[in-house]
Amino acid sequence: MGFMMTLSTILATLASPIAALAQSEAAHAASQEAGHAAEHVAHAAEKIEAIAAPGVGPMWLLLIPVLPLVGFVLSALCAAFRVKSKLPAWLTVLCLGASFAVTLGMYLQVSSGQIANPSVATGFEWIKVAWGAGDAHSIIANFGLYIDSLTCLWMLFVTGLATLIGLYASEYMAGDVGAGYCRFYAAFNLFVFSMSCLVMGDNLLLLYLGWEGVGLCSYLLIGYFYKKPSAVEAGKKAFIVNRIGDLGLALGLMLTAVHFGSIEYSVIFAKAQPYLAALSEGRLGDIPAVVQLIPVLLMIGAFGKSAQLPLYVWLPDAMEGPTPVSALIHAATMVTAGVYLVARAYPLFLLSETALPIVAWTGALTALLAATIGMAQFDIKRIMAYSTVSQLGYMFAGLGVLTSTGAAFHVFTHAFFKAMLFLSCGAVMHGFAGQLDLRKLSGVGSMPGWRVVGIAMLVGCLNLAGFPVITSGYWSKDMILGGAFANPHMVAIGWILLITAGLTAYYTFRVYFRVFVGPKYFEPGDEVHGHAGDDHGHDHGHDHAHADHGDRGHGHDAHAHFHPHAPGWAINTVLAILAVAAFAVIGLRFVGGHEGWVSGLIEHSSANYGGHAMYAAAASHGGEHAHATFFGYDAHQAMMYVSGVVGFIGIAVAFVLHYAGRTTAAKSRADALLPLVGPLAKWAQGKWYVDELYNAIIRVPLLVAAHVFHLIDKAIVDGIVDLFGWVPKFTGSSLRPSQSGVLHGYALSMAGGLAVLVLIVVMVMR
């Protein structure tokens, strides 16, 4: 019952914003056509004013993070009492659904103005250190929530997707009931709690708490199958690489605190106001270098969490975790935290001359690099992981080219379709005993019982590839591309992203054409054997296959005992909802703000698009804002066609190479082309050997240093200490023979001593 209620809530909540915003579509469509520059300046001045004065939020908003925490506690209690049912899943879905409902309420109230945008709801005082008189000499980090439309945007898809994926996982993880099920859900809830803290925290330290909290949950969930050394390693890698980023974030936080005297957003934004004014007036010299340094440091944290160059290496490995985790944490929500951070601290980023270009270039290069790697992989989940990295790169590039709306919109759409892609892959993995190699699967979509998965996959792929017009991915990606080409300094970024778009379309449909259509073929993965005796493996596929014996077609004689088991209702339902949602969010492009619903939200938040104008104004020292064009056409409009064509080409290439005339699972026409690119394909498949490079230049030297230090510690540091002990010991032991117990020795030394003594006396006496 509880589940049905939750489900209806979800459906209602998904539908309502679209419906609500559809009404105001006309108004915003009008504003969309209006000129940009002048309006943006006006926006900026107005919005920054608004940011500076937060209202007081109602306390019930605290329920949003608290409910997942309750879910965590309940799941942990389930674990403590060794519950051997799916109880934790239902509790989780209940808690997260409730949290989503509250979020929705928050959104509605914020959008209707009942809650001030922004506003702060303070829970309790977490850390407060004062070292002098007045607030200037103190650091206050309350457990408080900062509510603005950006928060709403993020929390909506975080809690919404978490609820859905929690539901999905109830079936997906069913094999672990009584074993790791509670653990999974505990970490899952804790993740949502941490993510809420990250997104909703009213100060950077609370964001940092969420930041590290999601890192922990990511660690725990990647290493969920802890008996696999690779999973443990992947979890460790994720945590440590993220910690490097966290260090940057922490230092940025400290620098913020030192410079602004506070880490609360409201205070920071208020104090940044003079700088923003200086920027808009072109007085760049009034902005001290320290302010320009802050975003650079924060950026490092963002790059770590959102898997950007050079810290992206953990994300592909993170696919060792259960697929729901990959979908939620490593595709939809956690990895967008970096985007969130940049968006949240956008005023600070605007103040730096270098920060946003760095963000843009990093994003673009990451997008391209990850796409090239993704093209050459065979593990479909890994391809999705690289595509995530690539799409995150898009988002950063979007932020960097000053289209925070585009970035946020892409985050939003990406969350849905990428989650769906992962969940589809997860379903395949689930059904084929962990098989993820696209050379060993074919025609899955047409197998009985796999129709929903096939469709969902197709929808996801279309979105990811940016299939024109009908997919949300197309619209969001288009916004970023348009933004890039519209910015005269960022045209190169635009070209990189455009190429990447083509590559994306290609590798996405490479997966689809190889796995979901074509001749039916499969080889089951090794998990059916590997985890057979394992408490935590999902070996139930095996049993299930036996139960349905005879009903399903055999894929392969060699695996006569294996039957892929099609997903059940929970998985199918979730996939269906997401597929619908992925299309539905297209509507958001045309409702709400001047560039859609998301832009409406963004413009009322700290990730204010108005900065664009100010920045441009500053760049041209108060002169005319040069609006770049794409070969003479308006960049945004041109991109609608160009990106669509590029996406189409990519899909077409994939069709020719991987579908047309393919008769086996393992071979395709693309193989014939491999010699043409020489070693490039091999290098790409080897991920450009970045892991090996990092290993060689960072890990190995550190390890050597550690061993050397250890040796130094034993030999020198401790050696010196031991030397101090050794000197008396040596003296003693070298004198010991003199204490031989033989009378003569004593007598001799006595006589000698007496002789010397008397000699001294004689010589002194003179």
Next chain:
Amino acid sequence: MNMLASIPGVLDAAVLAQASAPAPMAQSQLAHYMFISAALFAIGLIGFLTRRNLIIMFLCTELMFQAAGVALIAFSRFHMNMTGQTFVIFILTVAAAEAAMALALVVLLFRRRESLNAEEFSEMKG
């Protein structure tokens, strides 16, 4: 005394003259005795240090006692003070006591080890 005195020329001049009217003793004469004393002492010491027979070692200590005795008596004569001689009496006493004890010990130790080698009576590892 008388017997010694009857030996012609031995003691008459020196001893009896001194006994009747002790003449002051020259520093240089004292020096002679001191040298003899020191030499005796050194020889006794060297014997003590080099000889390994317990009995001879004890003999050497007696030798050093002799040296001390000579020095004491020489000083006693030089200063015309009997205390030096008195001390030689005590030396004799101690020497006798020492001899008694030491020889008893030697006997005891000899019974244990069938040897008089001083180096054998050591329990230490060195």
Next chain:
Amino acid sequence: MMLAVLILIPLAAAVMVAVAPASRARSIAMVGMLAAAAMTGYLLFSFDWEHTAAQQFTLDEESSRLIGPLGVSVSMSVDSISMMLVTLTALLGPICVAASKTAITERVKTYYAWMLVLQSAMLGVFCARDMIFFYTCFEFTLIPMYIMISLWGSTNRKKAAAKFFLYTFTGSVIALAGIVYVAWSYADRHGTWTFDADTLMRWSRSLPAATQGWVLGALLLGFAVKVPLFPFHTWLPLAHTEAPTAGSVILAGVLLKLGTYGLVRFALPFAPMAFVTYSPAIAAVCVVGILYGGLICWVQNDVKKLVAYSSVAHLGFCVLGIASYNVMGVTGSILYMINHGLSTGALFLLIGMIYERYHTRSMKELGGLAAKMPVWSTFMVFFAMASVGLPGLNGFVSEFMCLFGAFQASDQWGAGLWGTAAGQTPGATPGHLGAWVAAIAGTGMVVAAMYLLYMVGKVVWGPLVEPAGHGGHDHGVHGHGSHGSHGQNDHGVLPRDLTGREIGVLVPLAALCIYLGVYPSPVIKALKDPVALTTTDVVNFGAARAAMPLVPPANTVPAGHQQAGEHGAAGQAPAPKVDNHAGENKETAR
């Protein structure tokens, strides 16, 4: 008098343990520890939290005089800094007794008696206001710990105990020399001897800078060995590895804190000028220790050694906070003392529990214990995360504060660093450290994640690995007891996973970890005044390079609210405000 009672309770219990039969020893020890804890609870209750900087529960010098002509007394009192550490000590006491039930089966009386004596000595350190009394307690902790290591330790215990004793003893003798020098110079000037901490503190601050340098050097050396700071740390891994579990817990939990407490309480106020001058050097040592210790942890094979080395890194953070001599850093440092005691103490307990079961601590022989011991693994991950400094748990708060303290403590803020002009860095404090120190030290956070996750990854996760003779049986409940060749071992009665007693030992620590991570605000607030008093003095007296006359005491509020924390160059520091320590000392809370 109440503090005297507090210190005497464990001593009395020790005497009772000594005269009672061995079978009663543990329960008497437990009662003694609990009584001390209850007394501490009463003190916490009756402490005047409005005046945390005031010395409370004073046993004054006149009524506690021991050696009149030398001015030696057993005067005691606590402010909130001391109170926190007394609480930590009193809390760990019963836990250590409870943790020793199955681990210690021989010479039980001796063990518990010495443990109680140790408890008294540790409480004495934190309560003492007389330098000689302080030093006596400081040193007296060595004897019980020496005995605990050398009698109940593992294979190499004799060497470890001797090294521990000699090394720390040598260090503290040097500290004693510093103390005696200050007292002597006081007596030389005033004609009367005293070892009263406040009097000597005021006197010592007036000494010329060079002299202060020597005083600081002596105190620092003594305390640095105890902490232990980087080059003086080598006794610690050895002592930890060889000590029995409870010994390790006390060692990590409290004994190391004696050093940092000494730094905050004595080194900092006794030689402010020198401390200001040498704080970059101290910080450098800390930073080296953080990275060096952390990296060494990473290549350890012995779990306990790993955690021991991690103490070196962690205490580096702690002292870094002190070296920044601002409210943030020093408060963080004091919190760090408590937090490190909790989380590292718990890690040692956990390792001890494993050792009791498997008799090995080698990571080559242990692995994937999550499959066999889920409860233990949960706690292990929890405390490892607390130790890593995960926000929301205790370690983070203090680590962040120490780092931030170092970050903000630079005279260059507002003086041109990165384009900052005066007034543009409200969050800065005077000091000589700054952003780079914090940045380099901050990499220690990454290293901490590296080594702790390495350990967790080896021991908790991964395929199950058990020492030969332990795997392959059906570990139902009493996996080991019924088993022939190992049956005689006392751990035979232990089930595979944790017992109720063991969980009971860990839960209070875990609860405190969460509390101090989620709601440290009251503790920070309680520490604020005494810390502000200390740091303001350091800034005031440390900045005055010129010869400064001793200003007669005058009444002021706790100095945290004064302008001493103003940003600006050292030369701009305000004229010294003199704080009436003496006046506050006399005002007893009750």
Next chain:
Amino acid sequence: MGCRVSVHGVSGFLLFLNPAGLMGIDAFINPYLFYGAVVLGGLGIAMALPRGGKTAQIVGAVVAALAGVLVLVGLGIKSVASLPNIYFYIFSAIGLGAAVRVISHPRPVYAALYFILTVLSSAGLFLLLSAEFMAMALIIVYAGAILITYLFVIMLATQAPSEARPEELAEYDTVAREPIAATTAGFVLLAVLTSLAFNGMSTLNPPPPGTPDSVLVQIPRKVERVLRGYQVIQKDEKVEGFNRVSGDGVAAIESVIVKNAEGKTREIAKEAWPEELRVRNVEQLGLNLLQDHPGSIEIAGVILLMAMLGAVVLSRRQVQIDEDAKRRHSQTLAETTPQAPGGAA
């Protein structure tokens, strides 16, 4: 303020050491001659020590003797005016020679006999120093009692040679231990002791003559008896006192004051005293011993008593239980180490 032991203190002390101190013996002997002779003597003694027959002991003895002669000649040259008489040289030569023999003779019996010779010669020296009583006592106690005991023990402790076992010298008797080191130590000591003595001796002053008579003050009864026996005084006269002259701070007696029954006093001058009234060595010694050191006599008595008891206790045979224990011990030893000797049994 405060005692500063500076580094200069130690080095200053070392600088204060002056080799010239060793030259202070110049008043009695040429230092170079003396130290040279000491070195020579050391060499000689080192050679003379037994080393299992590997060295020419005779040569060593000759060298040592040469050294001794050198020293004595050196001493003599500096004090030609007051040379000791010939007996001194004779006794010294015998004594030192015998002493060298004591330490160099491999056979304990001979060593003991040579020691008797040393004792006798030092008794001779005592006589030369007008210590007749001590000379006699030395011979009686040492040569007569102590050395005989030694000989007993030596006899006890050595196996008499027989047909089956020809006499063989123990290794420890024939080989000296560390002769070089010991000789060095001994002769350095000899050198420095002599230097020390000679250094101080030049400042010593002999006391004024005649002092031994002052002892008579303490024994008026004897004076009375002797004077009466020689009829210097009458029956009814009693010694009343002594007339003293004090010269140079030391009291000397001028005359004896006697008093008859009527209370009439008269003086008997020193010249009128009979020969017997001259104080003899034994009297002086006895008086000194009993008058000045009564406590020491007691202590000496106790020492002797304890020595006697100790000797009795020590040399008694051990009780049987110990023998049993030893046997058991030797058995266990024999069991554990097969090649171990049979032990005490």
